Amino acid sequence: MPAADPLELLLAGQYPDPETGELLRAETRSVVVQDSLDGAESELVAALGLGPHIALIADRDTSEALGRRVERALAARFTVQAIVLDRAPHADDATVARLRAAIDPRADAVVAVGAGTINDLAKLVAHGRGIPQVVFPTAPSMNGYTSVSASLLEDGVKHSVRVSTPVGVFFDLRVLAAAPPRLIRAGLGDSACRSTAQVDWLLSHLLLDRPYREAPFTLLAADEEKLFADPRALMNGDEAAMRHLVRTLILSGFGMTICGGSYPASQGEHLLAHYLTMMHTPRASPVLHGEEIGVCTLAMAGLQDSILALDTPPELHPSRAAREDVLRRFGPQAGEICWRELEPKLLDRRRADELNARLARDWPAVRKRLGAVALGAARLRGVLEAARAPTEAAELGWPAALFDDARRHAREIRNRYTFLDFAADAAITW
Secondary structure, eight states, rough: OOOHHHHHHHHOEEEEEETTTOOOOOOOOOEEEEEEOOOTTHHHHHHTOOEEEEEEEHHHIIIIIIIIHHHHHTTTSSEEEEEEEEESSSOOOHHHHHHHHHSTTTTEEEEEEEEEHHHHHHHHHHHHHHEEEEEEEEEOOSSSSSSSEEEEEEEEEEEEEEEESSSEEEEEEEHTTOOOOHHHHHHHHHHHTTHHHHHHHHHHHHHHOOOOOOHHHHHHHHHHHHHHHHHHHTTTTOOOHHHHHHHHHHHHHHHHHHHHHHHHSSSSHHHHHHHHHHHSSSSOOOOOOHHHHHHHHHHHHHHHHHTTTTSSSOOOOOOOOOOHHHHHHHHHHHHOOOOHHHHHHHOOOHHHHHHHHHHHHHHHHHHHHHHHOOOOOHHHHHHHHTTOOOOGGGGGGGHHHHHHHHHHHHHGGGSOOOOOHHHTTTOOOO
């Protein structure tokens, strides 16, 4: 008898939490993954009972890929206001403000047709208006479609904003397979960070007693294993491999929703990427988020590997970070935000001694438990290289000196204790 599908169980409110046995439910009402949704778009949205007025958000590329088709289909049942942004829009506070002002006050729901940025913008606008959001993805490029978070660049700092999970998410595999190969590789890169994010999050639990949950990782384990087994098949258009990628992205997003935040999918590797986004002048060809995450995941995995290889625990020291240095690095406005995130993590002598005593007692058990969930840099590099995804900072136009700065200072932008902090507190150089 085949094993029960975790996605179906989650949508039905019947997925058992592996730690407590509590039955977990996804907030999303409908998730559909089909070879083709052509002709079914109106029925899928109508079944959600959202009301007659729809605001559809796309950009020029995603409108061409799928937006116009969805608009035509929805127009048969709804009054549709289509808003088409220029290519490569940014999820920043200014763009969100313009969209909120542009959307018809009568809108009953927002329909996003696009990928990462369009999805974030639609989430933020819908949440701000207090109306639901639906998404038709155009690329399997990231894991945020079903998450409770949206990334926003505000006052020069990129951070996650708690919003609402989309009520409907509808994946047309033929559309996704036709996406540019870079976008497919980006989705693979965003999936690769499960390993480093889980190791970071579990470290903060074992060392600092911060909350941690296994459910986000058990949800996607089977699809991740099959996806990583043959990345070449994904890039060769294999339908089963694409379905595993899409399901991994869906279940990763739901894992974040279950936890009420991005903890299971955004740790040190995302801090590195966010720092580089903040501090680097983009090159002419934009870098995709998933490409950034893939490269930063390999960096984090290498750091984790090197520390977990130590037979004796690192010795932690009182933190040396100073507010004036953070303000000088990021500027007065962004610097104050970063200092507020960093300060709660800083160690004084007493706290460092307490943690060293815990490490002296528990290091073998900590190493064993972290090692059990880590895939390691070599395995992750093999997955990305098989798909011909970027693996080095230079491939993304990041200067070596800037990447070194990110290794030292990315921990300053968010109050999450990761191996970046562990290395800094132990005076370990990369």
